[in-house]
Amino acid sequence: MEKSIHSINEKIRDGSVHVITADRMPAIVQELGEEGALREVDVVTTGTFGAMCSSGAFFNFGHSDPPLKMEHLWLNDVEAYGGIAAVDAYLGATEQSTTRGESYGGAHVLEDFVSGGSVELRAISRGTDCYPRRNITTDLHLEDLNQAVMVNPRNAYQRYNAATNTTDRTLFTYMGMLLPGCGNLTYSGAGALAPLPNDPNLRTIGSGIPIFLGGAKGMVIGEGTQHSPATGFATLMVTGDLKQMSPDFLRAATMYGYGATLYVGVGAAIPILDVDMVRSTAITDDQITVSVIDYGIPQRDRPALRSVTYADLKSGKVELRGEEVRTSPLSSYRKALQVATTLKTWVEKGEFTIALPTRHLDRTMRSRPLRETKRTPRVREIMDRQVVSVTEDELIRTAAEKLLKGETNHIPVLDRVGKLVGIVTTYDVSKAVLRPEKGGLVRDIMTRRVIRTTPEETVDIAAQKLEKNNISALPVVDSEDHVIGMLTAIDLGKLFGGRWQS
Amino acid sequence: MKLLVTFSRKKMREPIIARVVKETGVLVCIDRAQIDSAAGEVLIDVPDKEATYISERMRAMGAQVRILENAIIRDENECVDCGACISICPREVFTFDEEWKLQVSEERCVLCRRCVLACPHHALSQQE
Numbered sequence A: 001m002e003k004s005i006h007s008i009n010e011k012i013r014d015g016s017v018h019v020i021t022a023d024r025m026p027a028i029v030q031e032l033g034e035e036g037a038l039r040e041v042d043v044v045t046t047g048t049f050g051a052m053c054s055s056g057a058f059f060n061f062g063h064s065d066p067p068l069k070m071e072h073l074w075l076n077d078v079e080a081y082g083g084i085a086a087v088d089a090y091l092g093a094t095e096q097s098t099t100r101g102e103s104y105g106g107a108h109v110l111e112d113f114v115s116g117g118s119v120e121l122r123a124i125s126r127g128t129d130c131y132p133r134r135n136i137t138t139d140l141h142l143e144d145l146n147q148a149v150m151v152n153p154r155n156a157y158q159r160y161n162a163a164t165n166t167t168d169r170t171l172f173t174y175m176g177m178l179l180p181g182c183g184n185l186t187y188s189g190a191g192a193l194a195p196l197p198n199d200p201n202l203r204t205i206g207s208g209i210p211i212f213l214g215g216a217k218g219m220v221i222g223e224g225t226q227h228s229p230a231t232g233f234a235t236l237m238v239t240g241d242l243k244q245m246s247p248d249f250l251r252a253a254t255m256y257g258y259g260a261t262l263y264v265g266v267g268a269a270i271p272i273l274d275v276d277m278v279r280s281t282a283i284t285d286d287q288i289t290v291s292v293i294d295y296g297i298p299q300r301d302r303p304a305l306r307s308v309t310y311a312d313l314k315s316g317k318v319e320l321r322g323e324e325v326r327t328s329p330l331s332s333y334r335k336a337l338q339v340a341t342t343l344k345t346w347v348e349k350g351e352f353t354i355a356l357p358t359r360h361l362d363r364t365m366r367s368r369p370l371r372e373t374k375r376t377p378r379v380r381e382i383m384d385r386q387v388v389s390v391t392e393d394e395l396i397r398t399a400a401e402k403l404l405k406g407e408t409n410h411i412p413v414l415d416r417v418g419k420l421v422g423i424v425t426t427y428d429v430s431k432a433v434l435r436p437e438k439g440g441l442v443r444d445i446m447t448r449r450v451i452r453t454t455p456e457e458t459v460d461i462a463a464q465k466l467e468k469n470n471i472s473a474l475p476v477v478d479s480e481d482h483v484i485g486m487l488t489a490i491d492l493g494k495l496f497g498g499r500w501q502s
Numbered sequence B: 001m002k003l004l005v006t007f008s009r010k011k012m013r014e015p016i017i018a019r020v021v022k023e024t025g026v027l028v029c030i031d032r033a034q035i036d037s038a039a040g041e042v043l044i045d046v047p048d049k050e051a052t053y054i055s056e057r058m059r060a061m062g063a064q065v066r067i068l069e070n071a072i073i074r075d076e077n078e079c080v081d082c083g084a085c086i087s088i089c090p091r092e093v094f095t096f097d098e099e100w101k102l103q104v105s106e107e108r109c110v111l112c113r114r115c116v117l118a119c120p121h122h123a124l125s126q127q128e
């Protein structure tokens, strides 16, 4: 049996349509079988509600008198892009306020507008013959604007890798607060309730279809940026009228240490046309797998610790390195259910009809990393290869002599087989002179927790290590923990200029 | 019930907590202690019915005592039930109920303030 979009829309119009939310589909298929579910269910509604950084809106403000070409403009001190005609602008969700820092950004302006607040527009121009005015400051409500069109370049990720942190310091990321030593795990997305997992072959979700966006009726434009269906990470570019949206489904947020982002509710209503659509909408959380990524590694390709399913993640605990670690969703599943339920009500009431894509989304794309034409310098290129070291069972006096002779302030300490086990500074040695009771060997006074770098690490990352730990030298070690160089703030100073000369 | 006990520099050398325990026979549990050269701040957990009595005794010994009832306050209008606070809290104060709504067991809170930073929606604050 097959059903046409036309027959489903007929049922929507005459009120006989049968709609369910996606979380209920597996049970229905189990009870009625696939053919039975196809006969029974016409539409499956989906939803997700989470941080979607790649969001924003186009505005048309209308012309002032005398008219002005808004070359640079700010909304509540958040800069919007004005390089499009005279009174059009695009405001991105993650743009940060120039006066309030990361706690207020583009996302907050959007939420203020949507919840009926007043927003200050400030714009400047160099003045032209046709647009003579040089600046303007005015307070605006959403209804004062000619248009406010949300256009989100990348929303509704099919799935998203989970995050943890193996380092010994707390990280503040766009995946939230990550405690040291894999102290917690965060994840994003609604799993089997989200739009794209319910149509992974992109048969019914595509350009032109109506969707739920921020509490209003929106539309899919096409593939989202970084769309990568070939690897299971499809995304959508979506649009909708900001003036129709509701703060229930559009919320500004701040990820501490990262900045502003926008929580957006997105939902799609999927027509159950044939058995294939029954199967794809019967997906469950345990069929959606993601990797747990170590955000402690400052590289693009961060290592994965293991793979997990959304069922594991939603259980609240996941095993990592032999220990149970608690999980936090960053998206709201409760809100995602509200999105799917609201959309269900719209369809049942005949307020929302279904359309097939006017153009199908690409199913083969794969997102690639940035092509970098200038290589970022590596530690190997600037490190000092003359390493003066001591062993842990040498006398402190020996260390002192080496420090003096080597004209250095740091000496790496090695064990019998030449592996790095500590570091001693001139400060440690001076302290030892004053407090001889601690012992006379290097091992008695060395710092055992040595912050280190590798020859292939980028200089930026090494510099960040120095800064974060408030230290001035890093031993450079190979894969066997043998010290092959030292990197000091002075080496970095040669590269970056004044900032690193301490 | 949680009591936030603060001592001035002078009083810090005196074993106020130990003395109160000995004198009253009430067992107190120390949740968190922060002591530096200028002052000390200790968060203790005591049985509800003894809270007033213990506070009085401590005050008499020169400490300042504040009863913390709702240590961490959640603004329901701002909270979206995202759960970002759940995994970072050292005391498992936050959980989801059956409907994925956030539940807060504030009596377990030790006021470490991690959740205040971690909540993306500024929905959590510490009672002043």
Ligand code: SF4
Pocket: B074, B078, B079, B080, B081, B082, B083, B084, B085, B086, B102, B118, B119, B120, B121, B122, B123, B124
């Ligand atoms: S992190 Fe904040 S918004 Fe999210 S559930 Fe906790 S209190 Fe609510």
Ligand code: SF4
Pocket: B072, B088, B089, B090, B091, B092, B093, B108, B109, B110, B111, B112, B113, B114, B115, B116
């Ligand atoms: S302050 Fe600390 S202990 Fe209290 S609820 Fe927040 S994270 Fe948990």
